Amino acid sequence: MEVRLSNQLPDYPSFIAGIRRAPDRGYSLTPAQTETALKNALRYIPEELHETLAPEFMEELLTRGRIYGYRYRPQGDLKAKPIDQYKGNCLEGKAFQVMIDNNLCFDIALYPYELVTYGETGQVCQNWMQYRLIKQYLEILTNEQTLVIESGHPLGLFRSRPDAPRVIITNSMMVGMFDNQKDWHVAAQMGVANYGQMTAGGWMYIGPQGIVHGTFNTLLNAGRKKLGIPQDQDLRGHLFVSSGLGGMSGAQPKAAVIAGAASIIAEVDSSRIETRHSQGWVQYVTADKAEAFRMAQEAMQAKEPISVAYHGNIVDLLEYAEAQSVRIDLLSDQTSCHAVYEGGYCPAGISFAERTELLSHDQDKFCSLVDASLRRHFEVIRKLVGRGTYFFDYGNSFMKAIYDAGVTEISRNGVDEKDGFIWPSYVEDIMGPELFDYGYGPFRWVCLSGKHEDLVKTDHAAMDCIDPTRRGQDLDNYNWIRDAEKNRLVVGTQARILYQDAEGRLNIALRFNRMVRDGEVGPIMLGRDHHDVSGTDSPFRETSNIYDGSNVMADMAVQCFAGNAARGMSLVALHNGGGVGIGKAINGGFGMVLDGSGRVDEILRSAMIWDVMGGVARRSWARNANALSTSAAFNEKYDGGYHITLPFIPKEDLIQHIVRTSLKHKS
Template sequence: VFMLLRCESSTGPCAAKNKDAKIIILVLVRQLALRNALRYFPPSLHATLAAEFAQELRQYGHIYMYRFCPPISMRAYPIDQYPCRMRQAAAIMHMIMNNLDPAVAQFPQELVTYGGNGQVFSNWAQFWLVLHYLSEMSEEQTLVLYSGHPLGLFPSTPSSPRAVITNGMVIPNYSSRDEYEKMFALGNTMYGQMTAGSYCYIGPQGIVHGTTLTILNAGRRYLGSGDLRGKVFVTSGLGGMSGAQAKASVIAGCVGVIAEVDEAPLKKRHAQGWLMEVTSDLDRCISRIREAKRCKIPLSLGYHGNVVDLCLRRQVRAINKLAEAGMFFWDYGNAFLLEAQRAGAEVNKGGAGKTEFRYPSYVQHIMGDIFSLGFGPFRWVCTSGDPHDLAETDDIATTVLEDISTSGGELHVRQQYNDNICWIRQAGKHDMVVGSQARILYSDQKGRVSIALAINRAIAEGRVSAPVVISRDHHDVSGTDSPFRETSNVYDGSAFCADMAVQNFVGDAFRGATWVALHNGGGVGWGEVINGGFGLVLDGSEEAGRRARMMLNWDVSNGVRAQAGSWGILWQGAAGLATRMPTTPSSVPWRSRASCGSPCHSTCRMNNCWMELCRAKSHHITLIMWTFSLLYYLQQHDCVFSTGTPARGS
């Protein structure tokens, strides 16, 4: 970790002097890291702990405080077992302990939930302090956390969030990987990935649905069919997130072949039933692929080995050769193409922008259009820990989606609803739960609000026995600004702006979220993305329903509106009136604020006028005619509007 401070070889009269200076810096950094770690403890314990912490720092490059790792079994206990003054705080405890469950977390002793270094906290002292604060918290207090460090409980109002979390927030000029390594060693910052540091991870199920949708829609786009029997999906990785690829392949009906160089996650996914077969014999692997392809049976086959040996450049050469032979390739979200470009591989696309490569990301070709419709990874957790509660909420969600789907709308929107109805019906059969009793599905604004309100009513009526936490992945319609993943399909030059994610974090906070989080890094790496998330506790009260309605409406519509006008993107009209706004004679489809599946609750009357114009959904007229029509309509209805800046992307 201190390689950035290493004594580089040099010659000349100043070499020895430079070496001495760097050694002094190294010693000072180590001393500072120890001081920072010891500040959690009274001076009387410093002598006992200092040597122990120094050893951890030398050996691991970070002070985890292993001696304070809890002796109890770490898992999501039923909410009533947590000693708290309020259920909102107990729900947060439930979520934290799920993120650290050994069955869920990648490296639980290092507080890493997934992604190699996506932490819940930076050290175990922070874990104990946070749980202490949560046990003491009242409804007029908010817990503030700086990159895992609990700053304390501060006065607030009952309508305020109970916790506000920031992870990895640094001055932009210092958001480099080298700076991260140094600040992480000092205990000053941490990498929260996405749902690790926001306490909203739900195991590999959290990504399996999105992966299933990605594979299904890849088949529709590249092969012209959603029937993937006998088709082969080749990928790599069986970790905390990538482990979902095995289960998703089977659900989608194809033959999934997943290479994994580490035997531990291979065995873990196989034991959990997420991986059907494992082999380290390449000939055996090829034989099973051909057999499953011929018989058209779903299969998830784990291959113990590298997907490609040696280097990124060699891997890209193999991909290029396969693509020329007719295989379709896409970057599935880990900035592979970006890293391959930096390694000098042949992935550049002539005349393209910074976010475009020879091959697309899955957002550019597949999931971007789904996000544009307002559909994204909505999730909920039954804090009772009772599978019957999860089954009840599954039934509730199915009924809600069926009602919405049969009420009309455009074909591509109904297709998304039907995909998710199919998913939720089969979810219980596929044994998705690892850790807390949780479920995920992709829904738009209308669906999310309706499901949340229906679950809240079920809690009030006693059909669900305990509070339910609703949340989402940060990888969503509004949650993330990431030019090489979530916003890689924004082509107006604003892909490197982070206003959307920050505004989402702030907006969710004062619209009713129980807790909110904002992160630097996640998915594609430190310094490459800003993302945020939330948790909202449904307890059956009218207040919980009001919060859910207010916050979820904003949480989706912010992203759809922020990216309005990003060329080539589908969008859905308000209140189920799906359409395409007329723009130019070539009828380039635009996204609008209304594309999230529910009426936008705007104070500006101009939006109501806009929606009225959208009713003429089959008429394609030129931009100038549309403009005159709009101005005439505004004049006739005495509309007052601002001449402020246009929406991002417009």
């Protein structure tokens, strides 16, 4: 067995006009580092091709800031095919090929030619040589081997066993003293670091649908908590404003319409607007601020939902709203601020084309404009909040970017960012206490047959597993899956997102595996967003409602990854960065192929509960009230097989008295 690229030089692929291209990421290597980067890329290439490809790779590095190996990209659109059209020695090997191609197809990927799935920089792997080798490995992978992927590089196949993971992935796991954006940028240029985001490098992205249920939950619960909307009503008559129509942010207008709101989403890139408009994820498009608010106001008066894409900068839109005294009920932002200086945030005052030009030719000026725009953005939000708008950070590192731009008054403690910021993260205020602390999170599945009828059958089966009378969250989730087909959520292959707690996920997974066993549907890939109860440690997002000081610790995400590997999930992934940037989060996820076997049933019974309850246990230990009650009920129900350590809670007046008295004596 030999896995290597052919010594036949592939034809250089053509690039289809109108397909988005990543901007120049910037070249900043020393001559010695440049030599290493070139050698690193050429080690994938048979020696007889080095003289031909070395100049090509060097040109890519100088003009794109990366070596993508464009020559090795397959021609055309990499749409996911039905699983039986892929080569493979095991079902998992074929299933992962479906998922990779789905991540890179034109309908889904943000920059498909640069292997970027979403989030401005989130890649499946670093270059097309890695892609080709990974595909080769997956075609020969057996159920007694594990493929190891390190920052996009396929390290090799290693013997394991059928109940071990078939693929283990890590991305950009940098050593602490080098775990920062500057050193990561050098490593990425040298071809040794891949920014996996979350489900891009974990091969589990399912298009904007992957976040739409979470956005729906966030908006609906924000309305209930902040606007006084009853449990049985929606956001009709209320206005939501945000920005971003990319891979994840593109879910905002669809989620707002499903929640009943009037929404205006600003986006500077016309191609992203066109993508979401043509896919039916946003209803109307305008470059006129007054018209955008007029359409929204008319819909609000009629108590009808509407989504409007405003082609322009969010700062300009908000400054107009503030000047015209337009009331905005709910306000957020979903620009890619984890990559704020890499093009993820377009400064006010310049066009998207000018942004791309500055990234290539004057990065210092671009960074200065970003900082100035963030300061303006902060000021207008502060004015709107003062008038009654509820603003929440959507976990995109927006407030951290403002802080880093020199706006220290956004810090909650007035000293640093450790205690968060003056406005809440959506997890801190809404998703954490209302969903994560109970164990509800973004469960998802893909029907690998590619048949829409399989997806419809799984929707009905999942709905049958939900008791809508148990909690308000269950009623919301029941209604969501009931209406999923009507809401036309699929982009790419046949996939679904559904928030569920630990038992809900297990029950649905076992039901699906039985359906596969009985021949009702083809094989299914289970997974979840890394943005989940247990999957991510991120003090500015997933763990922002952890107040015991452990919000800066990454033990939970690492333990979740290790536990899923030990229990035999088909694929396990662990990444640095995610939606908030390098050094600001550790996140992990899984993929589980359902083949109908009893072996899979046993893995599900062990792994699905662990994957969720490890995070609930950590949140309970942090004294989160809903996690405490959930953990106590779990201990009672599963007595003998599981037990979560529960904290004792001291009285507040005792703690305050001891601290005040002791510090007074010390001084």
